[in-house]
Amino acid sequence: MSAIGLVQAREKMRGAGVAPAAVETFTRFYRLLESGVSGLIREEDVEPLPQLARADELEPSDGEAAALDRTAIIKLNGGLGTSMGMDKAKSLLPVRRTAEGEDLTFLDIIVGQVRAARAATGARLPLVFMNSFRTQADTLALLGRYDDVAMDGLPLDFLQNREPKLRADDLTPVEWPSDPDLEWCPPGHGDLYPALHAAGVVRALLDAGFRYASVSNSDNLGAAPEARIAGWFAASGAPYAAEMCLKTPADVKGGQLVVRKADGRIVQRETAQTHPDDLTVGLDPTRHRYFHTNNLWFDLEVLAAELDRTGGVLELPLIRNDKTVDPADPASTKVVQIESAMGAAVAVFEGATAIEVGRDRFLPVKTTNDLLVLRSDVYELTDDYRVVAQVPAPLVSLSAPYKTISGFDSRFPAEPPSLRGATSLTVQGDWNFGARVRVLGDARLPDPDEALVSLDIAPTDATGAVPDHSTIDASGIRS
16 A cells, blocks of 8 residues: 555656655655654663754854855755744744834845855855745745845756655545645745755756865754854864753754763754653753754765765655645645654754853744844844844744734734733733733733723734734733
């Protein structure tokens, strides 16, 4: 049954023009999946990552400028933000507003960071995006407003591969005639390697005189070009390095690096690779102090040699992701998505290393909770397009009506509330926020049905109202 599924999946991928390296990578993972490999890494088989060198303690070096000048910036830009109800590139989402009232997207800020770094350091810093078939057109259209981003002789983007979603019951490619695009999924950011190989990007960068690559997600505006880390990486002689952050209470998901007891090798363990019985200890910051930012550094010469040796098919661990074919419909057909993590390549490269970076290097937006904080006055946008925290970021938890972008934006029609005085904000039920609202301390908004009685505010369409110039604290709304 599963053998038929593999034949059908390979035929479907070839018919869609998927790169041969991606087809072979999928085939390897499919065979692991049908053999019952879960990809789980048990706690009993690993040790925590030891103390790392800290980026903020690095001494300045004479080689920083030269290292940055030989560094390319690669941004992973295949995400659609489906968990937030989006159907286009998440990087097109406005995240900051200038003093002149101009909305800036992730892409605008990424371009601003690279241009500012070029001007300040003289480094060439080519910018290359890994797009998906769903994000490429919109992304290139927005980048078209910047005539100085692309570098002669180098691509501005290359395409992430795609693979069939598999029926959970028999591992055959799922069929969904009402929306055939939903029959496909991205293979996770581990697809970086076969995609780079298929597009010839690594060889093009080497031919243009570049030696290193800094890779990060486009929704992480903290990963700006950084000369100090570039100099450290070049001096280390390592083929690969990962940026790691110390955990906080907000870090309940994401990957971590651990040391495999069997051979002493550093390996990556994603949340999806953690056995349910190990989740508590896996998230324990007293045992596993660091989490993975997904900011990576590569020696392009070593990467090119490995891609050439393997044909782009790196032996990364399998991640099985159980979903429904239509993410918005939990009653639709159950499917399995085969995925891998690009950070798992840490186990592939002998001598791979890691460095501890500050929280300013990790500002991802995975939910509207993150988006509210990023849009708020907790952060300021500097002249060099760095997004800099003015106070520690509060922990925000918004209720279901805010989970999609359309629902979120409609409930903050004027502006985000001020969060500089907040340590946390929990919103229950459905509230519409007025202008110039302040949040203080550990603030909570209960369901409007219970709160409006005491506030004597008439609900509109079953929603509560947070009036202009209100303050929200632990006791609720104070005008």
